[in-house]
Amino acid sequence: MPTPRFNPMRSFSWLSLIGSALASRPVLTRWVMAGPVTIINSFIIMWGMTVWVPEGAANVNHFALPVIIFPLIWVVLFTYVCLEDNLPRGSLVMFAIAVVNLGLVALG
Amino acid sequence: MSFLTQAKTKRIVAVHGWSGVVLGLLLYVCIFTGSIVVFQEEIDTWSQGVLTHNEGVGPRVDHHFRTAAREVDEKYYEEITIFGTPDGNVRYLFRTHVTGENGGIEDDVVQLTVNPETGEVVDRWEGEITERERNPKAALGDFWVDLHVQLYMPRPWGLIVTGILGLAMMAAAVTGILLHKHLIRDAFVAARDRARLVGSRDLHVLAGTWGLPFAIVLAFTGAFFSFAISLGLPVMAMLAFGGDQAALMEAFLGASKDLDLSPAPLASLDYIIADAVARTDSYVQAIEIKNYNSVSAEVSVRLAAAAGSLSQFTLGYDGVTRAFLGESPGFGSAPSLSDDLVSIIGPLHFGNFAGFASKTVWLGLGLAVAYVTATGMLLWTKRREEVPLWQRFRQVIIITIWGLPVAMLVSAVFYFVTLPAGDPEWWTPAGFLAGVAIALLVGADRELAERRLRLCFALLCVSLPILRHLTGGASWSEALVAGQISVLAIDILLLVGGFILLKQMRSGRSNEPGMFVQEPAE
Numbered sequence: 001m002p003t004p005r006f007n008p009m010r011s012f013s014w015l016s017l018i019g020s021a022l023a024s025r026p027v028l029t030r031w032v033m034a035g036p037v038t039i040i041n042s043f044i045i046m047w048g049m050t051v052w053v054p055e056g057a058a059n060v061n062h063f064a065l066p067v068i069i070f071p072l073i074w075v076v077l078f079t080y081v082c083l084e085d086n087l088p089r090g091s092l093v094m095f096a097i098a099v100v101n102l103g104l105v106a107l108g
Numbered sequence: 109m110s111f112l113t114q115a116k117t118k119r120i121v122a123v124h125g126w127s128g129v130v131l132g133l134l135l136y137v138c139i140f141t142g143s144i145v146v147f148q149e150e151i152d153t154w155s156q157g158v159l160t161h162n163e164g165v166g167p168r169v170d171h172h173f174r175t176a177a178r179e180v181d182e183k184y185y186e187e188i189t190i191f192g193t194p195d196g197n198v199r200y201l202f203r204t205h206v207t208g209e210n211g212g213i214e215d216d217v218v219q220l221t222v223n224p225e226t227g228e229v230v231d232r233w234e235g236e237i238t239e240r241e242r243n244p245k246a247a248l249g250d251f252w253v254d255l256h257v258q259l260y261m262p263r264p265w266g267l268i269v270t271g272i273l274g275l276a277m278m279a280a281a282v283t284g285i286l287l288h289k290h291l292i293r294d295a296f297v298a299a300r301d302r303a304r305l306v307g308s309r310d311l312h313v314l315a316g317t318w319g320l321p322f323a324i325v326l327a328f329t330g331a332f333f334s335f336a337i338s339l340g341l342p343v344m345a346m347l348a349f350g351g352d353q354a355a356l357m358e359a360f361l362g363a364s365k366d367l368d369l370s371p372a373p374l375a376s377l378d379y380i381i382a383d384a385v386a387r388t389d390s391y392v393q394a395i396e397i398k399n400y401n402s403v404s405a406e407v408s409v410r411l412a413a414a415a416g417s418l419s420q421f422t423l424g425y426d427g428v429t430r431a432f433l434g435e436s437p438g439f440g441s442a443p444s445l446s447d448d449l450v451s452i453i454g455p456l457h458f459g460n461f462a463g464f465a466s467k468t469v470w471l472g473l474g475l476a477v478a479y480v481t482a483t484g485m486l487l488w489t490k491r492r493e494e495v496p497l498w499q500r501f502r503q504v505i506i507i508t509i510w511g512l513p514v515a516m517l518v519s520a521v522f523y524f525v526t527l528p529a530g531d532p533e534w535w536t537p538a539g540f541l542a543g544v545a546i547a548l549l550v551g552a553d554r555e556l557a558e559r560r561l562r563l564c565f566a567l568l569c570v571s572l573p574i575l576r577h578l579t580g581g582a583s584w585s586e587a588l589v590a591g592q593i594s595v596l597a598i599d600i601l602l603l604v605g606g607f608i609l610l611k612q613m614r615s616g617r618s619n620e621p622g623m624f625v626q627e628p629a630e
Contacts, residue, residue, distance in 0.1 A: 034123075043343055047347040047348065057442040057444065058440030058443065065446050065449075067336050068332060071274060071327070071328050071331035074278075075278045082119060105347075
């Protein structure tokens with residue numbers, strides 16, 4: 001089945017180019033996204049959680065909870081990457097997750 | 109699930125299959141050994157021929173402890189743990205913290221094993237240990253646990269590998285759910301064709317369906333244990349604490365108070381034990397003393413899970429005034445959601461929350477998941493039987509399926525033979541490698557591999573209880589008198605299992621395809 005076209009970003013030529021490049025190598029893109037990108041993003045989310053998860057009375061929840069639920073974060077991201085038909089959109093979502101969490105860390 | 113398009117289904121099948129095929133063999137080793145070591149306590153009792161009961165720390169330890177402590181350098185007074193051993197002795201672990209070669213914090217330990225009645229020091233050992241107390245008698249149980257926890261690889265690599273296996277298992281379980289079109293129906297596959305299930309795929313799906321919730325729990329808790337120690341905490345220290353692991357530990361354990369190490373006698377441990385037992389309906393598993401014989405001394409008493417409680421708990425006392433300070437959380441300075449979660453992850457992974465009953469269920473479900481892993485790999489290769497490479501892989505799978513239990517039993521043989529000589533810690537893993545070599549030799553013939561390995565396994569099952577007895581293990585009558593049912597139960601289980609397998613093979617049923625030989629998938 002052909003990968004859907006990358007319509008939302010047509011107006012941005014450089015993004016369109018990246019999108020086309022990702023879509024033209026679907027197997028490689030998906031392997032990279034499901035492998036290193038997912039694991040790195042899981043760690044980034046874990047880091048971002050230290051900013052917004054309440055510390056609790058013991059002052060440990062904000063860094064203990066992310067470590068505890070790390071396997072769940074990974075499996076959610078991994079499943080999403082596997083199910084996403086539109087690879088450029090999937091890449092954008094993963095990128096956005098990383099940016100938002102790193103932004104939280106920078107602001108926190 | 110019907111919401112999946114054809115393309116998604118194809119992709120998920122590929123992920124489900126490939127994750128199993130690439131990591132399936134290691135996953136099988138991890139799950140199978142994990143199912144067995146659910147009964148580690150019983151295996152220790154059986155292998156060591158223990159005739160006494162480990163009832164934790166007895167009511168009177170104070171005098172013998174103080175006497176023994178005088179023989180230990182004061183630098184080890186930083187942290188002391190007292191706990192009962194399976195053979196009825198009491199062990200004192202005096203430890204101080206040192207910086208290891210890799211920059212991490214390690215424990216420098218003096219370990220005394222003491223007869224609780226006479227106070228005689230039975231064994232003294234000193235050294236740096238990071239994992240657990242040294243006990244050559246427990247070499248068999250410890251080796252099997254190591255095989256499960258880190259595939260007998262050095263830390264942290266073994267933990268990283270088993271962590272990856274945990275994630276792979278979660279991926280296989282989630283994709284398995286997505287692929288299930290009839291989750292409820294598949295749990296009750298009807299017997300067809302003269303009371304036989306139509307094909308091995310049905311068995312894979314049936315075992316997989318029942319084992320699915322368990323597989324998810326097991327994978328999540330296992331991945332947590334492996335990753336939290338090997339990657340989670342170091343990464344968290346690197347990201348949120350600038351690489352300072354000590355700062356992370358301080359955050360976990362609460363900021364250290366200003367210690368007053370001027371001398372002050374420790375309060376009576378016997379009084380504290382009696383008070384802790386009186387406050388709960390439980391017994392003392394371990395006592396931890398921090399800053400012994402100083403004004404800042406603290407005593408924590410860990411008690412076994414009380415009736416109706418899922419996990420053990422800890423009570424805190426002032427080490428000088430013996431004032432009760434309340435229940436101590438596992439980490440942090442106050443109760444927290446994360447501490448609660450960690451305290452239930454353990455019982456859920458180990459299956460020890462309801463004693464023998466829950467352990468048996470965990471063993472059964474664990475073996476079901478191991479079976480699903482094995483049959484999944486075989487189904488994958490069966491679909492590709494025209495490719496020679498996959499057929500060779502199929503033979504490797506068969507050798508692994510039967511070779512693992514064979515190698516585990518050979519490691520037990522080596523353990524029993526070398527136990528009287530006193531060096532089973534080296535010989536038990538060596539025995540496992542010998543078992544692997546035997547499995548490779550016996551399984552060399554593709555057609556006869558499964559039959560020969562089954563025979564090998566059956567003979568080992570039958571001979572192991574005899575060998576245990578011949579090498580000085582506790583007899584059945586001694587075990588019965590001492591009330592150690594584990595010794596009898598494991599012996600009988602091995603004998604009955606071995607004889608059933610042998611009988612099946614003699615009665616000609618061995619000519620039928622083996623239990624792992626697969627029909628083509630639908």
